[in-house]
Amino acid sequence: xxxxxxxxxxxxxxxxxxxxxxxxxxxxxxxxxxxxxxxxxxxxxxxxxxxxxxxxxxxxxxxxxxxxxxxxxxxxxxxxxxxxxxxxxxxxxxxxxxxxxxxxxxxxxxxxxxxxxxxxxxxxxxxxxxxxxxxxxxxxxxx
Numbered sequence: 001x002x003x004x005x006x007x008x009x010x011x012x013x014x015x016x017x018x019x020x021x022x023x024x025x026x027x028x029x030x031x032x033x034x035x036x037x038x039x040x041x042x043x044x045x046x047x048x049x050x051x052x053x054x055x056x057x058x059x060x061x062x063x064x065x066x067x068x069x070x071x072x073x074x075x076x077x078x079x080x081x082x083x084x085x086x087x088x089x090x091x092x093x094x095x096x097x098x099x100x101x102x103x104x105x106x107x108x109x110x111x112x113x114x115x116x117x118x119x120x121x122x123x124x125x126x127x128x129x130x131x132x133x134x135x136x137x138x139x140x141x142x143x
Contacts, residue, residue: 001072001139002070004052005046006049006069007044009043009064012043029054029078030049030050031048033114033140043083048108048140072120072127075111075133076102076110078108078111086127093125094119098116098117
């Protein structure tokens with residue numbers, strides 16, 4: 001039920017993001033979802049890709065610092081209150097959201113939210129118990 005995400009640390013300078021996307025393109029790796037957060041000195045690019053092992057190796061081979069993290073992809077109704085429903089369940093279950101990012105696959109139907117939790121296994125259990133759809137990594141990798 002977990003999804004593998006890679007995180008790439010980028011210096012805040014022109015061309016670094018382009019370099020990552022070039023390496024992925026040259027290695028025939030598709031980006032499925034992404035989030036970019038920055039500070040004044042560096043950025044963290046979080047990616048769900050079609051082949052996380054191949055991406056990690058290709059990026060490390062040219063000097064990028066790359067980590068791998070397990071996250072959870074949750075299907076959310078694309079309507080007002082869809083996210084609230086999920087967060088309410090998590091909050092009442094004592095689960096903290098460390099970060100999240102989202103994308104819409106089927107407008108006006110569903111969105112996919114990628115979550116990083118403080119207690120991942122407990123969050124999965126709680127969401128499933130509340131009939132929330134968790135999207136397996138294999139489905140995201142092959143979009």
